[in-house]
Amino acid sequence: LLRELGYYAAALKVLQNAYQIQEKTFQEGNQAFASTFSWYGSVYRDLKEYLKALDYFEKCLTIVRKTLPENHPDFGLTYSNIGDIHHLMSGYEKALAFHHKALNIQENIKRNPLKCATTYTN
Incomplete structure (x- = not known):
């Protein structure tokens, strides 16, 4: 919702918090990370930071392929x-x-x- 409202900095902060919780909760490569990486990619796409977006979508794909x-x-x-x-x-x-x-x-x-x-x- 924050991303859709254009609150990109807030969206990134929420994603950072989610990622930190996931790091403490799940093993690396858990499917939960794929969703977070996809959301990161979407925010960076909206910010027109395409290389960062691509990096996150590719991280998502790596996990999806494994899980x-x-x-x-x-x-x-x-x-x-x-x-x-x-x-x-x-x-x-x-x-x-x-x-x-x-x-x-x-x-x-x-x-x-x-x-x-x-x-x-x-």
Whole structure:
């Protein structure tokens, strides 16, 4: 909510607090970290700090690869986020490759058709 309201500094502070709690609670690589890294990536994308956003989305992907089956919806979301960042940085070939991966997962798990439509438009 803070991110959506444009309170980016506050959003980053909340994420930092969450991350510190996770470090004390979970082992490194726990799925909980993937969600936090994804939120970090979203905040940095909104701040137009694309390299930081990409770094966090890639950290998320690393954990997702280790903890979830390949057809899990989180793969689709993470691939889509990485594709968005490459697109914003004019890396169109990489963006297309990641959006294709996202679409493949979305189509194969028969998710909400609107998710597929959104990926098609990216």
